[in-house]
Amino acid sequence: MITMPSCPLCHLKWSLSLGLLSTALAPAADCLSLEGVTVTPHLQSVEMRYRREPDRSLGARVQIYLRNASEQTIVLPPDTAIRLRNQTPAALLAADEWSWHDLPEAWTNQPLTLPPGALTVWSWNGKREKWGAGTETDLAIKPPPNSPWGAITLHIPIARPDAWISAITFLGSETNPCPDTVLLHLANQGREPLRIEACRLWLPLTNATWRALLPTAWRTDLELSPPEGAIPPGDRACVRIRTGPLPLTYAALEVRLRRGKDQIVTLWGHVRVKREWFDISGGWVNSDLRGRSSLTTEPYLKTLRRMHINTAHIAQVPGYTDHPDLYSQYPLKYFNRLEPVAEFDTPEVLPRVHAVEFMGEPQYGGGRPVPPMEVWRALARYQGTRLSTTVTHSEERVWRFYAGLSDFPHYDAYRVTAPSADAWSLYGRWGGEHLRWGAPLETIGEMTRSLRELNRPGPVACWSQGASTGWERYGGRQRTAPTPDELRMQAYQALAARITSLYWFNLSLAALVEFPDLIDPIARVGREIRMLDRYYLEGDAFNHTRLSRDGKPDWDLSVIAGPNGALCFAMDLAYEPDPREKVFKFGPPRTASLSFPLPAYLSEPSEVLRVDADSITPIPFDQLGNRIRINERCGAVNVFVVAARPGVARELAQRREALLRYENSFGFDPASRSEDLAQLRQALHR
Numbered sequence: 001m002i003t004m005p006s007c008p009l010c011h012l013k014w015s016l017s018l019g020l021l022s023t024a025l026a027p028a029a030d031c032l033s034l035e036g037v038t039v040t041p042h043l044q045s046v047e048m049r050y051r052r053e054p055d056r057s058l059g060a061r062v063q064i065y066l067r068n069a070s071e072q073t074i075v076l077p078p079d080t081a082i083r084l085r086n087q088t089p090a091a092l093l094a095a096d097e098w099s100w101h102d103l104p105e106a107w108t109n110q111p112l113t114l115p116p117g118a119l120t121v122w123s124w125n126g127k128r129e130k131w132g133a134g135t136e137t138d139l140a141i142k143p144p145p146n147s148p149w150g151a152i153t154l155h156i157p158i159a160r161p162d163a164w165i166s167a168i169t170f171l172g173s174e175t176n177p178c179p180d181t182v183l184l185h186l187a188n189q190g191r192e193p194l195r196i197e198a199c200r201l202w203l204p205l206t207n208a209t210w211r212a213l214l215p216t217a218w219r220t221d222l223e224l225s226p227p228e229g230a231i232p233p234g235d236r237a238c239v240r241i242r243t244g245p246l247p248l249t250y251a252a253l254e255v256r257l258r259r260g261k262d263q264i265v266t267l268w269g270h271v272r273v274k275r276e277w278f279d280i281s282g283g284w285v286n287s288d289l290r291g292r293s294s295l296t297t298e299p300y301l302k303t304l305r306r307m308h309i310n311t312a313h314i315a316q317v318p319g320y321t322d323h324p325d326l327y328s329q330y331p332l333k334y335f336n337r338l339e340p341v342a343e344f345d346t347p348e349v350l351p352r353v354h355a356v357e358f359m360g361e362p363q364y365g366g367g368r369p370v371p372p373m374e375v376w377r378a379l380a381r382y383q384g385t386r387l388s389t390t391v392t393h394s395e396e397r398v399w400r401f402y403a404g405l406s407d408f409p410h411y412d413a414y415r416v417t418a419p420s421a422d423a424w425s426l427y428g429r430w431g432g433e434h435l436r437w438g439a440p441l442e443t444i445g446e447m448t449r450s451l452r453e454l455n456r457p458g459p460v461a462c463w464s465q466g467a468s469t470g471w472e473r474y475g476g477r478q479r480t481a482p483t484p485d486e487l488r489m490q491a492y493q494a495l496a497a498r499i500t501s502l503y504w505f506n507l508s509l510a511a512l513v514e515f516p517d518l519i520d521p522i523a524r525v526g527r528e529i530r531m532l533d534r535y536y537l538e539g540d541a542f543n544h545t546r547l548s549r550d551g552k553p554d555w556d557l558s559v560i561a562g563p564n565g566a567l568c569f570a571m572d573l574a575y576e577p578d579p580r581e582k583v584f585k586f587g588p589p590r591t592a593s594l595s596f597p598l599p600a601y602l603s604e605p606s607e608v609l610r611v612d613a614d615s616i617t618p619i620p621f622d623q624l625g626n627r628i629r630i631n632e633r634c635g636a637v638n639v640f641v642v643a644a645r646p647g648v649a650r651e652l653a654q655r656r657e658a659l660l661r662y663e664n665s666f667g668f669d670p671a672s673r674s675e676d677l678a679q680l681r682q683a684l685h686r
Contacts, residue, residue, distance in 0.1 A: 031070040031149040032141065035119065036254075036268040038063040039158055041133040042400040043453055047446050049426035054397040059126035060133045061404050061454070062158055065252065065268050066122065068114040072148060076104045077111040081142035084156075089124065093373055099125045099401035100372040106380075107211075118212040119202050121252060121270040125372065126158075127401060133160035162190035165269040166236065167540045168253060168457040169500070170246065172275045177350040177386075179246050179275040183563075184239040184253065185457075185540035186267065188231040194257045194265060196222065196229035199241055202252035207384050210250045218256075225563040226601035231257075236542060236599050238563045246273050248350070248386035269457045272407035274388040276459060276500055278533040279354050280526055281311035281335055282507030283463065289684070294509045295320040299679040301330035302668040303512065307519065308526025308659075311335050311354045311501070316343075338387060345385045354501070355390040355408050356382055363394040363402065363421075372402045379406060390461070395421035396447050403454040411451055412463035412505060415439045415490055416482050416584070417474045424475075429553075430577055436475030437582045441489045442556055442573055445544070448497035452541060459500040464491045466504035467511035467518045477582035481511070484521040485586050485636055489571065491525050492637045496558035496569035498541035502529065509684050512670075513677075520671035524613040527659050528639065531611065531652055535641070538562035543597050549574075555592065561599050566642040568596040570634055589635040597627050602644055609641040609649050616652045 042058040068074050082088065082103055089105055092098040101124035104112050114120055126132060136159075141152040166187040170179035182201070188194045198220045202213035222229070223240035231237040239255070253269040282304060287294040294300055295312070296319040304312075314321070315336040321327050337358035338344040344353055359378060362370035379389045393399040393411040402409075413420065416438040424439040444462075452460045465482050473480060482490065491502065504522060512519055529536070539562035547555040553573035560567040575586045598605075608621040608628065619640070622629040630640060641648060663669075670677040 030152065031068065031074060032152050032154070033067050033069040034064065034154045034156070035067045036065040036266055037156060037158070038065075038164070038268050038270070039133055039161055040403070040454065040456060041160055042403070043450060044400065045396055045446050045450050047443060048396050048422050049424075050397055050421075051423045051426075055128070057128035057132075058400070059128050059131045060158055061123065061125045062131075062156070063121055063123045063268070063270055064139070064156055065119055065270075067119045068116055070149065071116050073116065074114045074149065075111050075144070076114070076141075077144055078105050078107050078109065080104050080144055083140040084137045086140075092124075097127060097131060099127050100376045100405065101125070102376065102380075106376070112211055113209070114212050115214070118214055119252060120211055120213065123270075123404060125401065125403060131158070133158060163188050163194060163257070163265060163267060165253065165255065165267050165457045167459075168269050168271050169276050169459065169537060170273055171537065172245075174277065175351055176245070177275055177347075177353075178248060179273065180242065180244055182241045182243055182246075182253070183538055184241070184255065184269075186231060186237050186239065186255065186257075188233060188235060188237075190259070191233055192259050193233060194231045194259055196224060196231070196237060196239060196255065196257055198222075198256045199239060200254050201243065201246075202254065203247065204249055207247070207249045207386060210384055213250070213252050223563070232600055236540060236561070237601065238540070240563060248273055250383070271458050272388050274407060276537050278529060278536055279311040279333060279501040280309050280529060281313065281333075281354065281501065281503040282309050282466070283313055283503060284506040284508035284511070285309075285312045285332070286314045286317055287508045287510065289509070289686070293317050293320055294683075295332075296323070296326070297509070297683045298326070298330075299668060299670075299676070299683055300509050301326070302666040303519065303670055303680065304332070304507065305330050306663050306666050306668065307507075307523040308530055309504075309507065311503075313357070313503075315339075341382070341385055341387065345387055350386060353387060355388050357390045357392065359391050361392050361394040361412070363398060372405060375402065375405050392463075393451060396450050397421065399451065400454050408459055408461060408501075409451060409455050410461035410463065410501070410503065411447060413444065413447055414465040414468065414505070415441050415444060416465070416486050417477050417480050418465065418468060418471055433577065433579075435577055437477035438475075438577065438584060441486065441575070441584065442493055442553065442571070444490050444493035445497050445556060445558070448494045448499060449541070449544060452497060452499075461499050461501035461503065462494045463503045463505045464494055466507050466522060467515040468506055475582060479581075479583065481515045481518065483583050484517060486584050487518060487521055488525060488637055489575075492569065492571060492639075493556070495529070495536070496556070496560070496567075496571065497544070498536065498539060498560050500536055509680065513681050513684050516670060516677055523663065523671065527613045527656070527663070528611070530659055531655050532567060532639070532641070535560060535562060535565065535567045538564060539567065542566070542599060546573075555594065557594060557596060559596050559598065561602055563601075563644070565605070565644040565648065566596075566598055566602055568628075568630075568640040568642060570594050570638040570640075572634065572636045575636070586636040589633045591631070592634050593629060593631050594634070595624070595627050595629045596640075596642075598642065600626055602642060605642045605644060606646045607643045607649065609643060609652065611639050611641050611652060613656075616649050616656065618649055
């Protein structure tokens with residue numbers, strides 16, 4: 001009898017060894033077998049407007065899952081002869097057919113070693129329809145000299161998927177950077193139902209060997225939504241796997257489903273293992289105040305923390321991060337280059353790390369866009385570490401070429417009085433009025449959905465417009481920051497499309513002093529995020545619907561659904577540009593009848609709650625099959641919680657009260673007390 005170890009980490013290594021043993025002893029006809037292909041078709045918004053018509057030819061991002069099916073170790077050096085459609089990856093890059101890849105030749109002086117049974121994942125990003133969904137390719141591999149195996153040719157279908165893993169989220173405790181739970185959301189767009197049978201993880205033995213993944217045991221002890229594991233056509237399902245502590249490295253997720261009685265369907269995902277936590281960051285918080293950092297100013301730190309900011313675009317900051325009392329009382333997570341790596345990739349520091357970010361905006365690159373392959377090379381050195389990477393995307397027109405490059409991509413795009421990649425004057429959103437000082441606020445949601453789908457199943461984030469300063473005045477608008485209503489709508493257009501972190505640009509001391517009317521609106525959004533962050537983290541973007549009236553946009557409706565319930569968002573699009581003030585104005589609350597689709601596993605909600613920073617209110621609703629209908633008087637931004645079980649209203653109320661106590665614990669409120677705002681001004685001009 002074999003006894004399983006009780007320690008979760010030892011159990012993981014035991015499972016890896018057992019999986020490796022069983023695979024190595026299995027007979028195989030070929031030394032490299034194609035286990036799966038994941039195709040993420042490119043998409044591009046038709047709503048965005050540019051000065052020049054964008055290239056509408058859409059390619060696809062492809063991941064192929066190759067397993068060493070032999071009983072001996074396979075070594076593939078970087079100069080291994082690999083051809084696709086009889087061309088090398090380098091030739092495909094040079095011909096502008098691919099934007100980037102991570103096949104063996106990309107890894108200079110780093111051979112790929114695959115033990116028996118090990119899996120490796122190769123990716124490429126095809127730029128246009130020649131490499132798009134619905135095509136195919138042959139992959140030919142010629143072995144190095146003196147190899148014990150012969151040439152291999154594999155057929156790779158680049159088919160448009162009808163089922164996929166739409167989100168993978170790793171969850172755990174706040175203090176332990178290693179997650180202990182995996183949450184999968186599965187989408188079925190086929191014509192027949194699918195039934196979930198089992199899942200397993202593929203993990204490396206060490207971070208240094210992260211390109212070679214070994215199987216853990218199949219798991220059938222799954223927490224399924226719906227409980228029977230059936231995914232109807234056009235619907236989604238959720239799988240929770242309680243794994244015990246997982247290493248911070250790369251993993252493949254293999255999900256086995258059944259269609260009908262006999263057809264096995266396998267879905268794959270390859271992502272960085274990172275414990276997801278909804279972080280709220282600020283840009284330019286590390287400003288220079290006559291030779292010292294603004295983060296050494298306690299009134300400013302109190303303001304940031306009171307606004308629920310827990311992250312900053314910083315690394316080491318003298319006088320702050322090396323000041324034990326100050327940093328422990330007002331901690332902000334690291335979000336920067338994070339070098340030398342050895343100082344940040346430690347068990348003690350990892351809980352305080354958000355992500356590695358140092359590429360700026362590579363799609364702009366200071367006048368010369370940085371090619372995606374150069375971005376890949378810059379980030380590749382972090383792939384063997386425990387630090388997750390992120391890239392700032394800038395332009396929806398071309399960011400599909402950069403899809404998949406980082407672990408946690410985000411974007412920045414602001415809709416009023418700011419530089420922009422799109423042409424604001426071309427929207428014509430309000431009849432014949434063409435604006436130069438602003439763009440439709442709902443394009444934030446459009447861009448978020450684009451970035452999310454291009455990088456699925458990984459998480460995404462965004463920079464949302466905060467108390468920005470330093471930009472010129474646009475189109476005659478005098479206010480160089482959003483109004484509170486403009487700020488709130490932009491943030492919620494991103495939140496409703498399911499981001500898992502939000503960054504305000506910017507929250508510099510100078511910006512908050514210049515626009516103190518934004519301190520409380522930002523704090524209120526932060527409070528609402530903290531009240532509902534479990535739903536963002538555990539959920540999946542399920543639906544987006546735009547309602548029109550008299551040919552004009554009327555409401556944006558969005559649903560984020562997960563095992564504990566759903567967030568339903570209604571955003572009023574009947575706002576108008578004010579020709580005199582040159583700001584967007586929203587009308588008073590109005591009565592609306594709003595219908596939200598839900599996944600089948602949430603078809604019998606316990607209650608529906610209206611939630612904001614001030615209150616949690618149960619509201620009546622009508623259940624119409626897998627939809628709910630709400631008849632309510634709604635303002636500009638409205639958030640409803642569809643609770644899967646009773647008691648959620650009480651829990652949210654308790655959470656809200658705890659957040660208010662936290663905010664008040666600082667004894668400092670520059671949004672409502674003039675003497676506290678005076679302290680901020682004094683700190684800025686001291």
